[in-house]
Amino acid sequence: MIDSSRIRNFCIVAHIDHGKSTLADRLLELTHAVAERDMRAQYLDKMDLERERGITIKAQAVRLSYQSGGRTHELNLIDTPGHVDFTYEVSRSLAACEGAVLLVDAAQGIEAQTLANFHLARDAGLTIIPVLNKIDLPAADPDRVARELGELVGWSPAEVLRVSAKTGEGVTGLLETVIERVSPPEGAREAPLRAMIFDSSFDPYRGVVAYVRVHDGVLPSRAKIRLMAANLDSEAEEAGIFAPEATPVPDLGAGEVGYLVTGLKDVHQVKVGDTITLAGKKRAREPLPGYREPKPMVWSGLYPAEGGDYGDLRDALDRLKLSDSAMQYEPETSQALGFGFRCGFLGLLHMEIVKERLEREFDLELIATAPNVEFHVVRGEEITVVHNPSEMPQPGTYDLVREPVVLATVITPSEYLGPVLELCQSRRGEMVDIKYLSPERAEVHYRLPLAEIIFDFFDQLKSRTRGYASLDYEHWGYEKADLVRVDVLLHGEAVDAFSSVVPRDKAYQYGRQMVERLRELIPRQLFDVAIQATIGSRIIARETVKAKRKDVLAKCYGGDITRKRKLLEQQKKGKARLRRVGKVDVPQEAFIAALRLDRRPGVKS
Amino acid sequence: MNAGIYVHVPFCLTRCGYCDFNAYAGLDHLRSRYVAALIREAELVSREWAGEEFVSVFLGGGTPTTLEPADLEALLEGLRDRLAVTPDAEVTIEANPDTLDAAKLEGLLKAGFSRLSMGAQSFDSKVLEALERIHRPDGVRRAFREARAAGYANVSLDLIYGADGETLDSWELSVREAIDLGPEHVSAYALTIEPSTPLGRKIGAGLVSAPDPDVQADMFFLACRLLGEAGYRHYEVSNWAKPGFECVHNLGYWERRPYVGLGAGAHGFRGNRRSWNVRPPEEYLVRVESGMSPVGGEERLKPSDAFLEEVFLRLRLLEGIPASWVEGGRAEPLLETGLLEDHEGALAPTDRGMLLLNELVLALTS
Numbered sequence: 001m002i003d004s005s006r007i008r009n010f011c012i013v014a015h016i017d018h019g020k021s022t023l024a025d026r027l028l029e030l031t032h033a034v035a036e037r038d039m040r041a042q043y044l045d046k047m048d049l050e051r052e053r054g055i056t057i058k059a060q061a062v063r064l065s066y067q068s069g070g071r072t073h074e075l076n077l078i079d080t081p082g083h084v085d086f087t088y089e090v091s092r093s094l095a096a097c098e099g100a101v102l103l104v105d106a107a108q109g110i111e112a113q114t115l116a117n118f119h120l121a122r123d124a125g126l127t128i129i130p131v132l133n134k135i136d137l138p139a140a141d142p143d144r145v146a147r148e149l150g151e152l153v154g155w156s157p158a159e160v161l162r163v164s165a166k167t168g169e170g171v172t173g174l175l176e177t178v179i180e181r182v183s184p185p186e187g188a189r190e191a192p193l194r195a196m197i198f199d200s201s202f203d204p205y206r207g208v209v210a211y212v213r214v215h216d217g218v219l220p221s222r223a224k225i226r227l228m229a230a231n232l233d234s235e236a237e238e239a240g241i242f243a244p245e246a247t248p249v250p251d252l253g254a255g256e257v258g259y260l261v262t263g264l265k266d267v268h269q270v271k272v273g274d275t276i277t278l279a280g281k282k283r284a285r286e287p288l289p290g291y292r293e294p295k296p297m298v299w300s301g302l303y304p305a306e307g308g309d310y311g312d313l314r315d316a317l318d319r320l321k322l323s324d325s326a327m328q329y330e331p332e333t334s335q336a337l338g339f340g341f342r343c344g345f346l347g348l349l350h351m352e353i354v355k356e357r358l359e360r361e362f363d364l365e366l367i368a369t370a371p372n373v374e375f376h377v378v379r380g381e382e383i384t385v386v387h388n389p390s391e392m393p394q395p396g397t398y399d400l401v402r403e404p405v406v407l408a409t410v411i412t413p414s415e416y417l418g419p420v421l422e423l424c425q426s427r428r429g430e431m432v433d434i435k436y437l438s439p440e441r442a443e444v445h446y447r448l449p450l451a452e453i454i455f456d457f458f459d460q461l462k463s464r465t466r467g468y469a470s471l472d473y474e475h476w477g478y479e480k481a482d483l484v485r486v487d488v489l490l491h492g493e494a495v496d497a498f499s500s501v502v503p504r505d506k507a508y509q510y511g512r513q514m515v516e517r518l519r520e521l522i523p524r525q526l527f528d529v530a531i532q533a534t535i536g537s538r539i540i541a542r543e544t545v546k547a548k549r550k551d552v553l554a555k556c557y558g559g560d561i562t563r564k565r566k567l568l569e570q571q572k573k574g575k576a577r578l579r580r581v582g583k584v585d586v587p588q589e590a591f592i593a594a595l596r597l598d599r600r601p602g603v604k605s
Numbered sequence: 606m607n608a609g610i611y612v613h614v615p616f617c618l619t620r621c622g623y624c625d626f627n628a629y630a631g632l633d634h635l636r637s638r639y640v641a642a643l644i645r646e647a648e649l650v651s652r653e654w655a656g657e658e659f660v661s662v663f664l665g666g667g668t669p670t671t672l673e674p675a676d677l678e679a680l681l682e683g684l685r686d687r688l689a690v691t692p693d694a695e696v697t698i699e700a701n702p703d704t705l706d707a708a709k710l711e712g713l714l715k716a717g718f719s720r721l722s723m724g725a726q727s728f729d730s731k732v733l734e735a736l737e738r739i740h741r742p743d744g745v746r747r748a749f750r751e752a753r754a755a756g757y758a759n760v761s762l763d764l765i766y767g768a769d770g771e772t773l774d775s776w777e778l779s780v781r782e783a784i785d786l787g788p789e790h791v792s793a794y795a796l797t798i799e800p801s802t803p804l805g806r807k808i809g810a811g812l813v814s815a816p817d818p819d820v821q822a823d824m825f826f827l828a829c830r831l832l833g834e835a836g837y838r839h840y841e842v843s844n845w846a847k848p849g850f851e852c853v854h855n856l857g858y859w860e861r862r863p864y865v866g867l868g869a870g871a872h873g874f875r876g877n878r879r880s881w882n883v884r885p886p887e888e889y890l891v892r893v894e895s896g897m898s899p900v901g902g903e904e905r906l907k908p909s910d911a912f913l914e915e916v917f918l919r920l921r922l923l924e925g926i927p928a929s930w931v932e933g934g935r936a937e938p939l940l941e942t943g944l945l946e947d948h949e950g951a952l953a954p955t956d957r958g959m960l961l962l963n964e965l966v967l968a969l970t971s
Binding site for chain 1: 611794795796797818819821822825842843855858859864866870871872873874879881904910913914917918921942944957959960961962963964966967970971
């Protein structure tokens, strides 16, 4: 048992690609946490998916032993995600720490996520250590970025640390600074146990594993524990630390970070943010404060491409939920797509990652409907929350609709300010202010409907600024908006998967675009198929897929028969995958292509 | 069981832009070796096909009439010596108008080729140009008259519709010209584009327009009407005949009668086996000359394969299929929409149904 004065709990926060995972690798090496032969790049990003995308989606806690001033220190490094979607995960990691390394690329400078993470860390009361990374790059401009960063954090530019995570330069100095500046954890070993769950995973043999930070008391390896919010007792089987592989320990004391094999098997019982205490008389009276429930902001329907895989999809979502507590899902039925789930995500990237993990780790083939935000439909005193555009009530049946609005921060080179403002303006944005970080770099704040951001805002921003602008946003609230539901009818039948809620003044454009694209995608049938876009009972756009008249093979003689038969067999298989909407057969591919459309009105993709 | 013999002749004067058959220009030096090899192949298969009666012989290509009448006569004799061809068998040879003259026609008839299938394709020189055919409309008329003069009493004309630039009017003219010549049989094919052909590549590159299936549908119905009015029976999707002049050999394919295929790339069928010879003429020659079988591949049909074939082949014919072959309920929507007709217990395709045959087969079998 180490004296808690020699423990430091810290994390690294950074904008994407500023080198956080590489720095973590150097720290592992420097503290000999990983044998040289076992070392691999981005060691902590365990999942394949993370490594390929170069981002971290799951917080990891790893214990490093470090000698300084003749004493051994226990450094718990909590790796955090860097993307805007995962602000919530960052906040959970922060609550387990006393200090944060704010890492900034010495060539790129401060970016939107740097600011967002800085504010989160400062609000959580952490000691912030500003660090420039990539000082070995020829393009690095450490003096300029040190000035920017020092000013942000309130350190003199000379105090700002300079490292190269790639070469290891300056990394020892960073560790010394962490020990010097970051406070050791407080909390009494004698007090009743209170440990915060900040993440979890599921092991097929051992059940639910919780990642915990012990705030008070001692968590023994085997103990009868109580989950305070869940109001549930369990026999914990093992406590341990990540060093960096899971290693059992006799107990975890106040200030320590580690894992607990909870003895629970049901993924939904172990909630991130819950406080673990001991069961029985020694239990704590009050749970720990500070965590908030993650709130999905983007919704999409996920359907198995093969109808029979519905049960598999449900099992996969149950499993995924354990390591991704932010995701929500509820069963839903679409007459066009069959049985599936309406899923809530933190953002678009989160949605893509979940879909990819479901397809890759669980071998499912999925159809995702176009993403949408949550709408609040107000009728007198009553507010209905709508997650699926096809459930949006018809105009005239409610008083007003509110949609989520975000406060967006864009940092851009000043020369691209014009195009950035133009983009925000065209997306129903409302300017808050513009600041200059330096004459060359501007910080723009806009209030924007989230619905506008989740389409292709980020891509547009990047293409208008040659990739130099960065974006972050925080939720502002719900505001009244003039929105209407546009439905798409095939041969008179509404296709629920194609319904969308759009600003009234862009509804016509949207409807026109949708029917034109569908005309290209829907194969000719034996009868004329009308494709209509409607608002309520009013038709705003129409196209027709003319009836098919000829499909016969003109010549079918001795040498053609085998080929023709094989072709027919393939077509029979294709027919089995058709989705039937009323009388119209729509190939799955057409559905997928139509749902992949940029569904923001008025923009051709 | 009323089998057929198909003989493939892979030689052509030139290659046409739309053609994806196993045919080659410039291999003329192989002709006499090739004829000998065909007879040798007949010898090789004769034991396997012993006991089978052949009611038809069909020389296709390529352009079989690039061979000399003397060679063709020897070939036919060689076949008759080795395979049991009935005395009154239908013996057809495909011909391009350019390869025909009075002497050749007389020679062919004397050699025993009593049915002539002539590739007219169109009577509009612009369309012939678009198809990269080297003959001109006049050549067709001349060759047809010479065939009659030589004594041919069973002549078929092939037409192709839907080439780039062909209008409905131009097509009507071609059909009327064909009718005016008075052949016993007419085949009218919608131009089909194979991506691997020169025409397919031009279309892929956007240099030529692809056939419009709706225009081709109009052309099909026009042909149905004009030929019907002129007394031709629409007995198969792309084939019309005066009563009694339906092509015995081709009917064999759609009725799933057995056939032996001789020559490079030729297909054969018997029982549950379909097989095909190697395609390159040189390889074919080397194999046969060394006494080896030229078969390059084969497949064994499962009962379900055979059933699917029966359905999609027989539905090409006016007579259709017995209603008892189709699961209950599947035919009704097709009868109601006029794609099928009930012919005393048989489900027969209408003209509209023939044009949507793919859809019909899928609806009836899946």
